[in-house]
Amino acid sequence: MPTSSIGYWCSIAAHQYFARLQEKLAHLDITHWFYVLLTIEEAEGKLSQQELADRLNLDKVAMTRALDHLGERGYIERCDCAGDRRKHLIKLTTKAKPTVKAIRKAYVELNEEALVGLKKAERATFMEQLMVMVENLRPEDAPVPVTNKRVHA
Numbered sequence: 001m002p003t004s005s006i007g008y009w010c011s012i013a014a015h016q017y018f019a020r021l022q023e024k025l026a027h028l029d030i031t032h033w034f035y036v037l038l039t040i041e042e043a044e045g046k047l048s049q050q051e052l053a054d055r056l057n058l059d060k061v062a063m064t065r066a067l068d069h070l071g072e073r074g075y076i077e078r079c080d081c082a083g084d085r086r087k088h089l090i091k092l093t094t095k096a097k098p099t100v101k102a103i104r105k106a107y108v109e110l111n112e113e114a115l116v117g118l119k120k121a122e123r124a125t126f127m128e129q130l131m132v133m134v135e136n137l138r139p140e141d142a143p144v145p146v147t148n149k150r151v152h153a
Contacts, residue, residue: 006133017114024106029073033066034103037075037092041100045091048081052090057138075099 022031039056040047047055053063067090070076075096081087092100115123 013114017110020113021106021110024110025103028099028102030070030075030099033070034106036066036070037096037100038103038107040076040090040092041096043090045079045089048087048089049078 018032021034025034036052036056039052043052043055049063049067050060052067053060056063058066067076067078071078074093077091077093078088079091081089115126118126
């Protein structure tokens with residue numbers, strides 16, 4: 001077992017985490033991009049597509065695919081931005097509201113499952129350390145530092 005590879009174990013944990021998340025949210029008509037919806041909700045329709053991509057550390061192509069996917073299913077809309085004709089703000093639709101609530105609930109449940117055996121203080125420390133690791137590995141030209149603000153549902 002490659003015990004010395006943080007990346008390997010993070011990859012395994014992420015794979016298992018997202019497989020469980022998809023199980024919990026199998027009743028939805030989307031199979032991914034859940035976190036994009038949560039981020040859009042938290043921004044209250046004030047982020048452009050580029051700002052959203054920066055916040056999520058996604059490239060332009062991935063962000064476009066995510067928004068096209070969510071838009072085709074009626075979860076988001078691109079709205080004109082007053083004062084900037086080239087900029088579109090991303091907003092949730094009415095259809096998205098119960099979906100976002102279900103996604104938040106699934107994340108809370110899944111985080112609880114993933115962190116069983118850790119005390120509250122240990123959980124907080126784990127998240128802080130994970131964010132430090134992510135920030136340490138962030139490319140120098142990445143536009144937005146990673147925070148755990150959106151991690152806790």
